Amino acid sequence: MKKILFIILPLMLTIAPTFAMGMTDNDGVETSITAASINVNGNTVRVSNTNGEDIEVFNLTGTKITTIKTDTTGKTFTVNLPKGCYLLKIGKVVRKISIR
Numbered sequence: 001m002k003k004i005l006f007i008i009l010p011l012m013l014t015i016a017p018t019f020a021m022g023m024t025d026n027d028g029v030e031t032s033i034t035a036a037s038i039n040v041n042g043n044t045v046r047v048s049n050t051n052g053e054d055i056e057v058f059n060l061t062g063t064k065i066t067t068i069k070t071d072t073t074g075k076t077f078t079v080n081l082p083k084g085c086y087l088l089k090i091g092k093v094v095r096k097i098s099i100r
Contacts, residue, residue, distance in 0.1 A: 081099050
């Protein structure tokens with residue numbers, strides 16, 4: 001039993017640091033994810049940090065109302081929607097807004 005332990009222990013000690021060093025996936029690359037910000041004032045909507053992604057507007061039942069194209073990181077637009085609550089989706093970010 002002691003012989004097996006003396007064989008396995010040094011083997012484990014030599015493999016463990018190599019395994020731990022191979023697990024890092026960052027490789028010095030800095031990743032920064034900034035969530036989109038949405039501000040509503042009346043029927044004027046201002047979005048920022050969209051990174052050129054389209055803005056999709058849904059009603060609360062999930063029906064897509066419209067899609068707004070964005071070429072820049074921010075945009076201000078006026079929505080011609082009846083008063084009520086809607087969902088805005090920008091990439092993976094979804095926010096509920098209220099049009100008054």
